[in-house]
């Protein structure tokens with residue numbers, strides 16, 4: 422069976438401002454029903470990519486599809502079921518939250534107006550809906566922005582830095598809201614410069630640096646894309662090293678001083694690493710060894726992303742792959 426079509430897809434997307442190319446051949450594949458983080462430092466090109474997807478600025482080259490429709494040709498149809506917030510959501514400050522939503526619903530359809538009470542309830546603003554937006558906190562405006570997105574019953578939400586300026590409680594609420602939208606089968610594409618936010622909210626991510634995607638895949642794959650190792654403590658470490666080196670799931674071993682044995686694993690996922698670690702310990706015990714310490718030195722996602730973001734341009738070459746499970750691009 423073929424893979425379902427991604428809800429958001431770009432290929433070779435490019436954008437130049439003056440003599441600076443700020444988006445340099447971006448390939449994204451976002452499957453349906455996930456929270457997808459678009460992670461990169463300030464100035465990496467995240468907002469520019471989002472603006473191109475929404476038709477707020479033209480692409481110089483490349484192709485884009487939203488919900489299976491080609492952009493820019495099919496833009497009207499493509500955006501019908503897309504809710505988006507780019508940068509900070511803007512509202513009429515003198516009007517209430519509800520009135521702002523009425524204005525937005527008026528350009529959509531009758532069904533959109535009927536969705537207003539549920540949308541306000543959903544984002545926790547039902548009690549404050551008749552207060553002027555001028556008195557709302559940033560977190561409340563962000564939530565009103567999401568309520569506005571919900572009026573078109575979106576299949577895809579595109580949120581540009583939604584956690585910006587929120588306090589820890591606001592960030593937690595936003596996270597829960599995103600997860601509940603995903604639980605309903607919607608897809609949320611959110612940009613962020615905060616790894617922690619992406620790690621806690623998203624299922625998958627693409628990492629962008631200087632206008633290029635340097636990695637893309639599930640969070641597990643991103644974290645485990647470097648050779649994981651385990652460290653064992655046991656007597657006769659040299660003999661144990663020889664025993665384990667013969668196994669197909671072991672890339673290599675080295676025995677050090679102090680009963681220390683380092684084992685490099687052939688594995689690509691964190692769950693796989695856990696399984697192999699258990700098997701290695703059982704194998705050692707079955708051969709008369711008695712490991713008294715086991716620790717994993719697999720990098721955390723943070724280390725991996727920092728490494729990707731700090732690479733030189735020559736190393737971060739674009740390599741396209743069809744599968745959304747790719748790790749380094």
Ligand SMILES: Nc1ncnc2c1ncn2[C@@H]1O[C@H](COP(=O)(O)OP(=O)(O)OP(=O)(O)O)[C@@H](O)[C@H]1O
Pocket residue numbers: 438443461462463464465466467468469470582614
């Ligand atoms: N209209 C514009 N004219 C000229 N340069 C621009 C314009 N918009 C963005 N840029 C430049 O393009 C680069 C990418 O900006 P972009 O806003 O897409 O980055 P970002 O990853 O969203 O970062 P941030 O989180 O800081 O907004 C930056 O160097 C920015 O200064």
